[in-house]
Amino acid sequence: MVSDEVVRDILRQNEAMSNLVDTLGEDDDLFEKGLDSFGSVQLMLALEERFNVEFPDSLLNRRSFSTIRIIRETVTSLTLGEAA
Amino acid sequence: MTQDLVRRAKRVAAVAAQHADTVDREGRFPAEAVAALKAERLLGLQVPTQYGGEGAGLALIAEVCCTLGQACSASAMVFAMHHIKLASLVTHGLTSDWHCGLMAKVANEQLLIASSTTEAGIGGDLRNSLCAVEADGDLFNLGKDASVISYGAEADVILVTARRNPEAPTSDQVLVALMRDQMSLNRTSTWDTLGMRGTCSEGFRLEARGVPTVQILPKPFAEIAAQSMLASSHLLWSSVWFGIATYAVDRARSYVQGEARRRPGTVPPSALRLAEAANALQAMKATVLSGLRKFEGAQHEPDELSSIGFAVSLNNVKTTSSTMAVDIVQRALGIVGISGYRNDTPFSLGRPLRDVMSAPLMIANDRILSNTANLLLVQKGGGQLLSA
Numbered sequence: 001m002v003s004d005e006v007v008r009d010i011l012r013q014n015e016a017m018s019n020l021v022d023t024l025g026e027d028d029d030l031f032e033k034g035l036d037s038f039g040s041v042q043l044m045l046a047l048e049e050r051f052n053v054e055f056p057d058s059l060l061n062r063r064s065f066s067t068i069r070i071i072r073e074t075v076t077s078l079t080l081g082e083a084a
Numbered sequence: 085m086t087q088d089l090v091r092r093a094k095r096v097a098a099v100a101a102q103h104a105d106t107v108d109r110e111g112r113f114p115a116e117a118v119a120a121l122k123a124e125r126l127l128g129l130q131v132p133t134q135y136g137g138e139g140a141g142l143a144l145i146a147e148v149c150c151t152l153g154q155a156c157s158a159s160a161m162v163f164a165m166h167h168i169k170l171a172s173l174v175t176h177g178l179t180s181d182w183h184c185g186l187m188a189k190v191a192n193e194q195l196l197i198a199s200s201t202t203e204a205g206i207g208g209d210l211r212n213s214l215c216a217v218e219a220d221g222d223l224f225n226l227g228k229d230a231s232v233i234s235y236g237a238e239a240d241v242i243l244v245t246a247r248r249n250p251e252a253p254t255s256d257q258v259l260v261a262l263m264r265d266q267m268s269l270n271r272t273s274t275w276d277t278l279g280m281r282g283t284c285s286e287g288f289r290l291e292a293r294g295v296p297t298v299q300i301l302p303k304p305f306a307e308i309a310a311q312s313m314l315a316s317s318h319l320l321w322s323s324v325w326f327g328i329a330t331y332a333v334d335r336a337r338s339y340v341q342g343e344a345r346r347r348p349g350t351v352p353p354s355a356l357r358l359a360e361a362a363n364a365l366q367a368m369k370a371t372v373l374s375g376l377r378k379f380e381g382a383q384h385e386p387d388e389l390s391s392i393g394f395a396v397s398l399n400n401v402k403t404t405s406s407t408m409a410v411d412i413v414q415r416a417l418g419i420v421g422i423s424g425y426r427n428d429t430p431f432s433l434g435r436p437l438r439d440v441m442s443a444p445l446m447i448a449n450d451r452i453l454s455n456t457a458n459l460l461l462v463q464k465g466g467g468q469l470l471s472a
Contacts (some may be wrong), residue, residue: 016253016255029304031304031306031307032256032304032306033253033256034253034255034256036211036255037211037395037455037458037459038458041392041458041459041461041462044462045461045462048462054464055462055464056464057391057392057393057463057464057465057466060391060392060393060462060463060464061387061388061390061391061392062307062310062386062387062390062391063386063387063390
């Protein structure tokens with residue numbers, strides 16, 4: 001399942017995020033914490049690879065990757081959609 | 085409104101055209117054209133009507149950029165840059181009383197807004213800052229080595245990017261509105277360039293002390309950049325370049341028609357080249373227009389504005405239109421030949437050619453293509469002709 005910890009593990013690979021991950025709240029805005037366009041794409045790729053999902057274009061926006069909670073919910077809904 | 089606006093823009097363009105050569109030769113600010121912009125009240129166009137403006141959307145501003153681009157590239161670019169900053173205020177400042185007051189002043193007093201994003205040590209990467217807002221209670225200090233502030237010496241207001249506080253990472257930025265009398269500007273570099281000489285994009289050491297913190301825009305700059313600056317910059321710059329290319333093709337057309345009149349019964353060989361240039365100009369126009377329509381469709385949808393698909397298509401508008409604009413002006417020069425190469429004929433194209441060569445360089449196309457390349461790693465595609 002998609003746990004908070006797995007999302008944090010993936011975020012830890014991001015240069016701008018790595019030192020901050022443990023201090024991030026579930027609802028902190030990652031872009032305000034320094035996630036940039038390059039970093040967000042790398043995050044999307046890592047999530048796609050880890051959970052074997054593909055984010056449709058409709059989810060490829062800032063909001064879908066803005067907080068740990070939203071990432072977890074987005075990935076969860078995609079994994080459930082694939083299982084159905 | 086459109087017809088009235090076109091007439092006002094054309095009156096300004098007539099003034100701009102009259103002074104374009106001296107502005108270029110002397111590398112000076114297009115003061116006459118900017119005075120005409122103020123007289124026609126075009127600096128407040130975008131300000132919402134309740135604050136004394138006309139509530140114009142980006143497409144109307146783009147139309148004015150194109151009209152001015154046909155007369156004086158520097159004047160057109162000053163107008164475009166002013167409205168790119170104003171777009172950020174209008175999109176992100178409505179929840180702040182202070183910024184609403186500023187919009188009213190811009191409309192009523194026709195204030196000119198400049199931008200300070202570029203910084204020594206960071207370069208043109210607008211999403212990073214070294215300088216920081218240093219707040220003390222309700223006031224703050226800010227000092228910035230601003231290596232480029234276009235028409236900074238002439239601006240009434242400058243919107244400045246800075247880190248949120250001295251501890252914030254370089255990408256955690258805010259946008260601050262500084263009034264002319266709240267800051268000192270000491271020139272650190274000059275602007276002696278191939279073209280676009282009238283934008284006077286000089287470097288300054290900017291110092292502001294004791295500025296009320298309410299002048300910091302409430303939204304993070306990351307959001308402002310993604311939701312209003314990306315689109316308005318690419319679309320308004322492209323509209324200026326389209327104006328320059330249009331002027332060049334008009335000169336070429338007029339030249340070919342002159343040839344045709346002198347030799348009745350034949351189609352001049354240069355007409356074929358004109359057909360190619362007109363073809364390219366139409367393709368460029370379609371690129372800019374589709375970008376403007378895409379923006380109008382997405383304007384009130386923050387998710388769409390911040391989507392990867394939107395960023396890719398706006399990036400493509402910039403790289404395509406800037407490359408095409410240079411190509412089109414060069415084609416026009418090829419058609420008019422030596423008359424265009426000379427600086428003293430009705431067909432002279434030296435100034436527009438030098439000006440338009442800035443297009444692929446202002447935010448280098450390679451930087452934009454690298455950004456697009458990154459985004460394409462996750463975009464899925466499958467677009468339709470009539471949408472996306």
